Amino acid sequence: MSSSKQAPLLSRDGVSLLLPFIIITSCFALWGFANDITGPLVKAFSKIFRMSVTEGALVQVAFYLGYFCMAFPAALFIQRYSYKAGVLLGLSLYAVGAAMFIPAQMAGFYYPFLAAYFIMTCGLSFLETSCNPYIYCMGPEESATRRLNLAQAFNPIGALAGMYVAMHFVQERLHPLDTAERALLSPEEFEQIKSDDLWVLIQPYIYIAAVLVAIIILVRLLKMPKAGDTRSSKKLSTALGELVRIKNYREGVIAQFFYVGAQVMCWTFIIQYGTHVFMSEGMDERSAEILSQKFNIAALICFTCSRFVCTWFLKYIAPGRLLSILGILAAIFSVGAIVMTDRSGVYCLVGISACMSLMFPTIYGIALRGLGDNVKFGSAGLIMSILGGSVFPPLQALVIDSGVTAGGLPSTNLSFAIPLICFIVITAYGTRAYRRTHSGETE
Template sequence: MNKENGLLTKNGVSLLIPFIMITSCFALWGFANDVTSPMVKAFSKIFRMSVTEGALVQVAFYLGYFVMAFPAALFIQKYSFKAGVLTGLGLYATGALLFIPAKFAGIYYPFLLAYFIMTCGLSFLETSCNPYIYCMGSDETATQRLNLAQAFNPIGAVSGMYVAMYCVQARINPLSSAERATLPAEEFNAIKDADLGVLIQPYVFIGLFIVLLFFAIKFTKMPMTGDTHTGKKLTQSLKELFRMKNYREGVVAQFFYIGAQVTCWTFIIQYGTHILMSEGMGETEAEILSQKFNIAALLLFTFSRFICTWFLKYIQPGRLLSILAVLGTIATAGVILLTNRGGLYCLVIISGCMSLMFPTIYGIALRGVGDNVKIGGAGLIMSILGGSVFPPVQAGIIDWGGTLLGLPATNISFVIPLICFIVVAAYGHRAYIRHNIKHDYNV
């Protein structure tokens, strides 16, 4: 390895401070993702909607990633990574603060617009920050560096889960969904307005914090590493990228991985509530305890991310990815087949298996892309669309409410992440063969 290009050095220059500044953004979009997932249940209750209607939160949330990824890549290709980060922070703050007028409107759809704008900002951030971190050192340590930066993502995620549980779920009106359905319109609207006032608070506070971070980064000198302008047309870059099987399959694997992550973290509330209510617990109490399991899952995810980053020193990324995906598949089978708290424990274990996946798929897929790293990164961010596609499918199964082979619909619905983990395991295995056996990213 070139001594001048290490884990956090480029051409002999230390990039520790820029690394810290950009890594803070990883925690911020982790907060946004995981303060939002429990809101599917909260919105369903507040507006007396089905699980499928509530899942539109995730559709709007992850649609922003898909729509804005390539525009963000073209923007940073023309300007710089720093400009992309600032644009992302600006959109993130705007979307979060739009929760204020959405609350006063008192209807569901303005919230979906706010989520969409917010995640357009997150798309800019992820499209900018991931390749920026990738370029802050040697190519040999890129996957390890990405995992280190991404290790701070679940710290933000755990914070989001904690805020969702103690600042939203524990403070909204304890009336169950069934009880709300029987209320007169005037009383229902009064409760809905009070609950929305509670729900928007985390978004308003994070929006104001991001405004401060925007100016902090704006007035900090950042490196120009990776900010080369190739002059290539987008079509040329796309042709070169999609001729590479390693990259092309990486986009597909990322699409399915995000689907698994979002469904497992979104519907742990529904799954846990179903299990706990079958034990005789009330709906509100069951929801809060389920959220505690969700926080436990995020804590395991955080701990596992640091451990797996250490393992990458000794185990080839593709091999470790496939091992964890197989373990995730086994744990998901437990979620489906067990109808007691054992299934809930399996659902927590899945998070430990997922911890490595996003940055590792990202790092593996960008191997050998050369000067197409910005456009390549955008394609991988676009694949976050999986978080918009799979939750409504799983929600539809839950709303079906029937049984199959004696298993309730909530359990059966986890066949969706099961399929996703199988796809990720296959990609990890193929990536290992390409890198360690055939030394060719196009096979």
Template structure:
């Protein structure tokens, strides 16, 4: 790690960077443990894919609901205070899985996810601009990519825990077998599976408390916590005049939708392929999750590689190149009926690695003292993870087939559209920054 990217006005931000980057890994764990749980909830409660996808709706709705309150809070107090509140809500939501399990009902789990992600919204609203401010604006995108590189490390751990401590330990009974169980036997089975499911979340809550105490007891520099006496209305009027920012919100909305869709429904995609090869349902689900983990390994390695490429390739151009590559691979995932489609989905993860922090970094160019509110708007764009997965689930549940292409494959037209939007944004950002004059940049 180059020290110069973590220095500003002679102040070194290495220790705060390490502590805040730990939060990136922690919410990566929560995000990517949740994807496989969608399938688990569908089985446990005998629900459709669409009903199971409500987990993602609740999960990403919390991001949307809390982003602006979080921005107002850190505007009044500090980035550190925002991180502490975020970790507190994160822990509360995680511990709420125990009383939700005791009710034996689905909707209390959705409430727990919502509270948990209100905490994640506080964390991301605080941590992303905090990292952005830990050095010069010239190295901000590189710094964000470096911090975000530890997010998929946590995500890999989340996926592994979901497979080893939830999917494998759940009852091997298939969806069809569960559907015909008498209520008494079904409730016993459901209680057992829910006990398995909540374990990782209780551990996650304990980890949040540990990190909260560590950050609380550590002296964090306040050089980045500049308060600005400005109303939200004025701040956003100024922000919406910046083309990179207003288009960046749209691009981030579509990116998160694509990411969540690809990582959630690779389980359904792989299960269909492997069951057609002759596997039983549980084995097919576990093997699908292994491919999901491989995809995250590609994502992690690609993040570090792409961060290095940013030294030589402009951020907007690299973003558009990766989005175009993702478009090609998504088309492959739609058209291939066999394992080739799964290989394409794994490849898509490598393309996605750079997208979130790069869109974030590009969008924050020239926002000046509006950085906290600007960060909140970009975190609200995470709502895309709540919008697109249910649409994809509806296509899967419809069972529609076009030219012998299954509904599961056709559902990936949703992330295809998302990647097209991202490619356009990357190209426009490159044109504005490197070809048009600075005066033209804010108005195109």
């Protein structure tokens, strides 16, 4: 049984931190929106620019590369200034990146969009590096994992909004010509349809940029607490030297790297997987894509509901143990997605999302345990591990594009062996973390 159920959740030294918690938690929804409007658009970019799945997956490379590049600069920034300053800078870069979609659309080329995604996710890296440890510090360390799970429960609400917008305001409004028909267009026809489709694609980003400006003003005007927000003269090299010697933290960074890769793969390539299944049933490509996106939204709904349920379970089950249980279930569903070639495989992918709900904040909370004044740099290392979302999707896309088959299973199915490996690594970390906690081992 977890001892954290006795610890206060949203207070420190007898002072309620509910309002700051609500304000910072809203940022979790904002980056959830950005993350999950992006995945479905990999297929859209591939169609609009007549590219392969692998080329389209460069969107995810640019997206998660920003997280990697800015994590430690963000940690140094909030170390010198404050969590609030980090939040404000993160929101500003997010807004600038979203606004860059306008000149990218005007240019009509693919790579300016990748630059916009990169700048946007530099902002998201600042946000996550600031908000996660800020939430972690808004109360006792004993209840930190529960508090992180509660805040992260609002992340999939933003994610659902992103997927809904991607389906109803982007995918359904794109020109109905499928990939094969677009390949037959004349250069003039192709350019006109591409321009129209890109205008549809950028509109959500224009609106989110306007929303971000309003939130920047709100956060700037509000007085925020100093919980855990103390300056330190410790050098980055010193902090890193201390962190790498902590086994629990070191393994947590690795587990987070594999988790983010698994999440991005499952939420990006469910579109390709579902499209393949539904077209084999006789459905046209556009209808198959839209139905696949509906399953993707169903996966996010399961993820959201499971996050609240699992947060409640953490009152009674140790985080490491619950993480390992969900990792085993996710691995079983991954096997199902590999071996089943009908709609049952799509249902397995939906089931994986229910298992993933707890993983990010729980790995995060376990890994930060006992870091003391190294929490900010420790958080940056965990945010850098989001690079897994940039590394693994292109590998899976290469498998899909290869067209390789084995035992009658298509390449789309076989590609989910990569998420399976990721869930095995996560299960191992949960098991080891639980044993360390149970035995009292700290390193």
